[in-house]
Amino acid sequence: MRDVARRTGVSLSTVSRVLRDAPGVAPHVRERVRAAAEELSYVVSRNASGLVTGRTGRVAAVLPRLGPWYFGTVLSGLGDVLSEAGLDLLVYRLGSQEARDTWLRDLPPRRNADAVITLSMDLTEDEYRRMDRIGVPLVFTGQRVPGRSCVHVDNRAGTLGATRHLLNLGHSRIAYIGTHGEHGGKESVVERLSGYTEAMIESGHTPWHVAKSAGHRGGEHGMGELLSAADPPTAVLAETDEIALGALRSLRRAGVPVPEAISLVGFDNHEAAAVLDLTTVDQEPRRIGAEAGRLALEALREPASTGTHVCTPTQLLLRRSTAAPRSTRGLS
Amino acid sequence: MRDVARRTGVSLSTVSRVLRDAPGVAPHVRERVRAAAEELSYVVSRNASGLVTGRTGRVAAVLPRLGPWYFGTVLSGLGDVLSEAGLDLLVYRLGSQEARDTWLRDLPPRRNADAVITLSMDLTEDEYRRMDRIGVPLVFTGQRVPGRSCVHVDNRAGTLGATRHLLNLGHSRIAYIGTHGEHGGKESVVERLSGYTEAMIESGHTPWHVAKSAGHRGGEHGMGELLSAADPPTAVLAETDEIALGALRSLRRAGVPVPEAISLVGFDNHEAAAVLDLTTVDQEPRRIGAEAGRLALEALREPASTGTHVCTPTQLLLRRSTAAPRSTRGLS
DNA sequence: AGTCATAATGGCATCGTTTTCGGTCAATTG
DNA sequence: CAATTGACCGAAAACGATGCCATTATGACT
Numbered sequence: 001m002r003d004v005a006r007r008t009g010v011s012l013s014t015v016s017r018v019l020r021d022a023p024g025v026a027p028h029v030r031e032r033v034r035a036a037a038e039e040l041s042y043v044v045s046r047n048a049s050g051l052v053t054g055r056t057g058r059v060a061a062v063l064p065r066l067g068p069w070y071f072g073t074v075l076s077g078l079g080d081v082l083s084e085a086g087l088d089l090l091v092y093r094l095g096s097q098e099a100r101d102t103w104l105r106d107l108p109p110r111r112n113a114d115a116v117i118t119l120s121m122d123l124t125e126d127e128y129r130r131m132d133r134i135g136v137p138l139v140f141t142g143q144r145v146p147g148r149s150c151v152h153v154d155n156r157a158g159t160l161g162a163t164r165h166l167l168n169l170g171h172s173r174i175a176y177i178g179t180h181g182e183h184g185g186k187e188s189v190v191e192r193l194s195g196y197t198e199a200m201i202e203s204g205h206t207p208w209h210v211a212k213s214a215g216h217r218g219g220e221h222g223m224g225e226l227l228s229a230a231d232p233p234t235a236v237l238a239e240t241d242e243i244a245l246g247a248l249r250s251l252r253r254a255g256v257p258v259p260e261a262i263s264l265v266g267f268d269n270h271e272a273a274a275v276l277d278l279t280t281v282d283q284e285p286r287r288i289g290a291e292a293g294r295l296a297l298e299a300l301r302e303p304a305s306t307g308t309h310v311c312t313p314t315q316l317l318l319r320r321s322t323a324a325p326r327s328t329r330g331l332s
Numbered sequence: 333m334r335d336v337a338r339r340t341g342v343s344l345s346t347v348s349r350v351l352r353d354a355p356g357v358a359p360h361v362r363e364r365v366r367a368a369a370e371e372l373s374y375v376v377s378r379n380a381s382g383l384v385t386g387r388t389g390r391v392a393a394v395l396p397r398l399g400p401w402y403f404g405t406v407l408s409g410l411g412d413v414l415s416e417a418g419l420d421l422l423v424y425r426l427g428s429q430e431a432r433d434t435w436l437r438d439l440p441p442r443r444n445a446d447a448v449i450t451l452s453m454d455l456t457e458d459e460y461r462r463m464d465r466i467g468v469p470l471v472f473t474g475q476r477v478p479g480r481s482c483v484h485v486d487n488r489a490g491t492l493g494a495t496r497h498l499l500n501l502g503h504s505r506i507a508y509i510g511t512h513g514e515h516g517g518k519e520s521v522v523e524r525l526s527g528y529t530e531a532m533i534e535s536g537h538t539p540w541h542v543a544k545s546a547g548h549r550g551g552e553h554g555m556g557e558l559l560s561a562a563d564p565p566t567a568v569l570a571e572t573d574e575i576a577l578g579a580l581r582s583l584r585r586a587g588v589p590v591p592e593a594i595s596l597v598g599f600d601n602h603e604a605a606a607v608l609d610l611t612t613v614d615q616e617p618r619r620i621g622a623e624a625g626r627l628a629l630e631a632l633r634e635p636a637s638t639g640t641h642v643c644t645p646t647q648l649l650l651r652r653s654t655a656a657p658r659s660t661r662g663l664s
Numbered sequence: 665a666g667t668c669a670t671a672a673t674g675g676c677a678t679c680g681t682t683t684t685c686g687g688t689c690a691a692t693t694g
Numbered sequence: 695c696a697a698t699t700g701a702c703c704g705a706a707a708a709c710g711a712t713g714c715c716a717t718t719a720t721g722a723c724t
Contacts, residue, residue: 001710011674016712024672041465045443047382048710051679056379058422066408069603072398079398079425088440090390091423093411108420111377111680133373216607245607271401272604275548275577333680343704348682356702380680383709443710 001044007036019044046088059296060090060109063119069271070285074119074141077289085297087114094121104130115139115296122186137299137306141292143187144309149299151291151310155188158281158314159195159237162265165316166235167203169324171263174200175208175233177222177243192239192267208233212243219246227254234325235263241270241280248276248321259323269317277320288312333376339368351376378420391628392422392441395451401603402617406451406473409621417629419446426453436462447471447628454518469631469638473624475519476641481631483623483642487520490613490646491527491569494597497648498567499535501656503595506532507540507565509554509575524571524599540565544575551578559586566657567595573602573612580608580653591655601649609652620644 005015010029017025018033025033037043050056059082063071079089090113094100104127109116116134120142123131128145131138141151166174176196179189193209200207210225212218219238226233227250238244244266251258258264266273269282291310298305337347342361349357350365357365369375382388391414395403411421422445426432436459441448448466452474455463460477463470473483491508498506508528511521525541532539542557544550551570558565559582570576576598583590590596598605601614623642630637 012711013674013676013713014672017673020712022712026672029672041439041442043438043440043442045383045710047379047388047443048679049712050379051377051383051681051710052712054679066404066411067401067603068404069399069401072400072404075423076398076425076427079423080427083424083431088444089423091407091411091421092415093408095408095412099415106375107373108375110373110375111379112420245604249607249609270604271399271602272577272607275581275604276608277581344681345683345704345706346702349703352682354682358702361702377680380709381682383680383711384682386709 001042003040004033004036004042007040008032056112056114057086058088058090058113059293060092060113060116061119062092062094062103062116062121064094064121066091066093070268071119073285074289074292077286078117078293079289081290081293081297085293087297100127107131107134109136110134114300117141117292117296119292120188137296137303139292139295139299141288147307149295149306149308151288151295151312153188153283153288154311154313155191156195156198158267158283158316159192160199161195161314161316162237162267162281163196163199164203165318166237166263166265166322167199167205169235169263169322171233171235171325172205173208173231173233174205174235174237175210175226176237176239177219177226177247178209178211178239179214179218179243180211189239196237214240215242216246216249219243219248220250223247223250227251227256233262235265235322237265237267239267241266241268241273241278244278244280245270245272245276248278259321260326263322263325265322273317273319279319279322280317282315282317284312284315333374335372336365336368336374339372340364388444388446389418390420390422390445391625392424392445392448393451394424394426394435394448394453396426396453398423398425402600403451405617406621406624409618410449410625411621413622413625413629417625419629432459439463439466441468442466446632449473449624449628451624452520469628469635471624471627471631473620479639481627481638481640483620483627483644485520485615485620486643486645487523487615488527488530490599490615490648491524492531493527493646493648494569494599494613495528495531496535497650498569498595498597498654499531499537501567501595501654503565503567503657504537505540505563505565506537506567506569507542507558508569508571509551509558509579510541510543510571511546511550511575512543521571528569546572547574548578548581551575551580552582553578555579555582559583559588565594567597567654569597569599571599573598573600573605573610576610576612577602577604577608580610591653592658595654595657597654605649605651611651611654612649614647614649616644616647 001012001015005012014025015033018030046057061078065071082089094103113136115137117139122143139149144150144152178193197207210222212222236247238247244264248264251262256262266278266280269280273280291312295308333344333347337344346357347365350362378389393410397403414421426435445468447469449471454475471481476482476484510525529539542554544554568579570579576596580596583594588594598610598612601612605612623644627640
């Protein structure tokens with residue numbers, strides 16, 4: 001910065017003003033300073049400026065995994081909003097419980113980020129309290145917490161709509177493959193099931209729910225159980241696309257045609273869902289990230305504005321895995 | 333920090349020494365300081381310490397997209413290595429050419445990161461020179477640049493091995509679906525094709541290469557072209573899993589059984605490949621990220637050590653989309 | 665012409681650490 | 695017992711920016 005000042009023959013204060021777009025600088029001086037900074041390819045050190053302003057120019061995202069398409073896409077949306085506001089994105093992946101614990105103990109974003117956004121971390125009450133010690137605005141996605149800024153997907157409406165779609169097609173024996181709440185009951189798990197249950201009950205049908213493990217395997221096992229029932233369902237709704245894909249695999253192997261004999265609906269709009277023509281519920285992860293980013297920016301601008309809830313809608317994507325049931329009974 | 337010092341009745345220097353694990357502090361004092369810091373849940377400000385040490389404690393990753401499983405997984409591996417070394421991960425997603433240009437002009441990591449790692453950015457000569465102005469060690473993945481630290485996948489060996497596998501199964505009419513080098517020829521594209529070509533030629537067969545666009549669509553179109561040939565191939569190698577999945581979709585629609593009539597091999601070990609039982613070439617993205625991280629750490633420790641190349645191997649994952657060709661001619 | 669507001673600029677303390685240097689004190693040595 | 699040596703610790707100067715306050719130019723108005 002001193003170099004830039006010397007080169008243009010002004011003081012450091014003026015250079016600082018120019019580079020911060022602060023008022024009180026003559027236009028021609030402003031321009032000369034800009035040019036000099038450009039020539040020297042000089043950029044301000046966030047480190048130093050943050051030291052005095054108290055702002056770091058960074059926002060931290062905390063998430064459990066990075067592989068799944070969902071998280072990458074949320075980060076994309078978040079990153080775009082942040083970079084537009086001139087903020088950098090810090091990413092912390094907390095895979096194991098151990099990583100989680102040490103992170104919550106050390107709280108690296110403390111004084112190193114202006115806001116923290118958690119992505120589907122499903123924190124416990126105790127963990128919330130520990131996070132509060134970071135002392136910066138927090139935004140949560142994937143869970144709904146009273147009194148805190150949250151972005152959450154309307155899971156209930158998603159499965160409700162999907163189930164109604166199946167009902168409208170004329171199905172009546174509609175089963176649901178879900179997971180047991182291993183992690184003390186993830187919210188989305190509960191919500192998705194409740195949407196399905198509600199749609200079934202309101203239409204006078206009895207819910208049919210099998211709970212297996214998460215992932216493909218759960219889908220395979222779940223479908224296995226359904227296919228070995230006395231009177232198999234004509235349609236199946238899965239808690240996630242991964243489960244649906246596992247179920248689809250079972251169906252293929254068993255030679256049961258989809259959607260002719262059984263209609264199948266997933267949830268997530270997984271990358272593979274498009275390839276396999278699976279009807280699914282899209283939750284627009286890009287948008288979730290963007291909304292979370294906006295909430296963080298808002299909290300930065302207006303510290304009192306905490307506690308806003310944003311509920312993002314879901315969208316049923318009709319593809320080739322759903323159809324009206326055949327009038328004749330029996331599979332194949 | 334002052335609070336911690338007051339609480340333990342020592343000077344700031346001593347607190348600093350303890351928190352940096354610097355020598356010259358009596359064990360019992362060290363312990364008392366540690367306890368006080370813990371109680372106050374105090375952590376040093378990277379901002380301030382970086383100001384004087386010149387280190388930021390952050391490493392920047394630059395990548396074109398975040399959605400694909402590949403990038404998320406590379407980031408995971410990278411993040412693990414970095415967090416073990418106590419470094420934070422900064423992520424810049426440069427989707428559009430415009431974002432790329434403004435980034436290269438402003439170079440945000442300048443003085444804000446200790447090292448920069450690019451992920452499959454396929455930079456031009458000019459862009460390299462611009463990046464050099466950042467003034468920190470650079471590590472490149474996904475491309476091979478003489479004289480610079482790189483991590484690259486042995487693409488050639490991957491397709492070479494995959495093709496040989498098909499040849500060993502008894503196939504002779506093996507086609508390859510690739511992409512046109514849109515971006516001025518991505519290195520991996522060229523390498524993958526050359527591995528296939530080499531395997532074909534060394535075994536006395538003639539290569540059969542169709543070039544389409546990237547993504548599912550390319551695969552669908554490519555397979556369409558192959559299926560409409562006078563004498564269709566009995567095996568197809570795709571440049572990427574996405575292409576392979578598109579091709580698979582075409583095959584399903586056309587009623588061509590896989591692997592009975594046509595064997596199919598992809599490249600990437602995409603999430604969906606496992607679900608669909610697609611034989612593919614895995615490039616261990618986790619490992620790529622980890623290696624890149626290690627290279628960056630090495631460069632940080634030993635600034636002269638730039639220019640190391642790490643070539644990560646690929647691994648053929650045999651699944652259910654490849655089999656020996658049927659003796660009888662004709663599809664279906 | 666003199667006064668006064670206003671805009672533009674420079675000087676300086678400051679943010680929270682690290683680092684260097686010098687000082688104190690106990691232990692060891694001749 | 696005096697001198698020397700270390701180990702340990704505190705004081706103070708950086709680091710690179712910002713923000714407040716004082717100062718100086720520039721017109722505008724009585």
